[in-house]
Amino acid sequence: MAEKPTYKELEKRLRQFKQAESERRRIEKDYQTLFREMLDGFALHEIICDEMGKPVDYRFLAVNPSFERMTGLKSQDIEGMTVLQVLPGIEPHWIETYGRVALTGEPAFFENYSSELGKHFKVTAFQPAPQQFACIFIDITDRKRAEEERIRLNADLAAKNTELEQMVYVASHDLRSPLVNIDGYSKELAFAINDLRSALADLPAADKAPELSSILDREIPEALKFIRASTSKMDTLLTGLLRLSRLGRAALKIEPLDMNKLIAIVIESTEFQIKEAGFELDVGELPPCRSDAVQVNQVFSNLLDNSLKYAEPKRPGLIRISGNVEGDRAVYCIEDNGIGMASDHREKIFEIFHRLQPSLYKGEGLGLTIVKRILGRLEGNIRVESELGGGSRFYVALPIVEK
Numbered sequence: 001m002a003e004k005p006t007y008k009e010l011e012k013r014l015r016q017f018k019q020a021e022s023e024r025r026r027i028e029k030d031y032q033t034l035f036r037e038m039l040d041g042f043a044l045h046e047i048i049c050d051e052m053g054k055p056v057d058y059r060f061l062a063v064n065p066s067f068e069r070m071t072g073l074k075s076q077d078i079e080g081m082t083v084l085q086v087l088p089g090i091e092p093h094w095i096e097t098y099g100r101v102a103l104t105g106e107p108a109f110f111e112n113y114s115s116e117l118g119k120h121f122k123v124t125a126f127q128p129a130p131q132q133f134a135c136i137f138i139d140i141t142d143r144k145r146a147e148e149e150r151i152r153l154n155a156d157l158a159a160k161n162t163e164l165e166q167m168v169y170v171a172s173h174d175l176r177s178p179l180v181n182i183d184g185y186s187k188e189l190a191f192a193i194n195d196l197r198s199a200l201a202d203l204p205a206a207d208k209a210p211e212l213s214s215i216l217d218r219e220i221p222e223a224l225k226f227i228r229a230s231t232s233k234m235d236t237l238l239t240g241l242l243r244l245s246r247l248g249r250a251a252l253k254i255e256p257l258d259m260n261k262l263i264a265i266v267i268e269s270t271e272f273q274i275k276e277a278g279f280e281l282d283v284g285e286l287p288p289c290r291s292d293a294v295q296v297n298q299v300f301s302n303l304l305d306n307s308l309k310y311a312e313p314k315r316p317g318l319i320r321i322s323g324n325v326e327g328d329r330a331v332y333c334i335e336d337n338g339i340g341m342a343s344d345h346r347e348k349i350f351e352i353f354h355r356l357q358p359s360l361y362k363g364e365g366l367g368l369t370i371v372k373r374i375l376g377r378l379e380g381n382i383r384v385e386s387e388l389g390g391g392s393r394f395y396v397a398l399p400i401v402e403k
């Protein structure tokens, strides 16, 4: 038989009991303060199942003020009620997900939309006791709306871009045939003038009007020369526009690229020009990147061509290619000691048909526009540092190969 506790022991146990009770009250008070003051919505529920044990509804046991603020539902109106009584149109996924948590004890983390409340929520649900579930949630409606708006604007932009590309394509394509006609008929006209000139040559001098020879020998041929020069220029522009409009349609194959190999291939195809122009070429060790080989080849071919083209004749040409990793980007620099450019031109050179010295150098003013366009598609970018007479450095950034 167990011995009766002494008075002292009873007193000790009572003290311990009182201490535990006061500790419990303190914890409960803390919990209630947290429940009341927390910014996240909090709600405790019990799950209601049908006779097969399938969750079909749930009852609100307690909700905090943040819950009331976020849902617009008041605790006195809903505590003790079931969700189907409060929100009859609630989507089945809420009851299914919460049912799983309350019955299995597996917590759930998810984002979902409630059409009844017209809001998006980010929810953490867990099982505090069998058949019960508690959720902590925040209202993410503003974030979701901003995200949806961003997606919509991006889709809009992509559609407008495609439309614009299509327009440029059709316009440049369709403008070519009248251009071919103008060019063809101006050639015919040149032949006709020659015939006219020969016919006139056979006439006796007295029958020739003196101003006729100036018209036939100078004015018409000169006008024809300008027409032919303009058609040829227009042809170049149309070809350029056509090339640009096709860029957006080229399929991309994104993969890890060994840039040492890729640049070696680019250099190989320009080797003759480099040797002929007596350029020194210095290529450093280049980090790999994740991109499309054909497009990246085009980028560096254009940049290398420009470095060769815009050389300063007074000094031996030098081109340096280097690269390193900066955060999540591989940044490559192609540097020349060529003619460079004044600071106010640095951004404009990427604009379509923008050329700084059109009379001195051949070109279409499209190379850098194409480069920028390609890099945009590859999630890369380009910037230039340059001084007039002091060479240029073009920096190309592309995504790195993730480890």
Ligand code: ADP
Pocket (backbone or CB within 6 Å): 306, 307, 310, 336, 338, 339, 340, 341, 349, 350, 354, 355, 356, 357, 362, 363, 364, 365, 366, 367, 368, 369, 391, 392
């Ligand atoms: P293009 O070379 O056909 O004119 P780009 O679009 O490639 O067209 O270049 C636009 C302009 O930028 C060039 O006309 C030139 O004035 C300037 N430019 C480009 N690359 C260089 C460079 N490496 N050094 C100096 N100027 C350059």
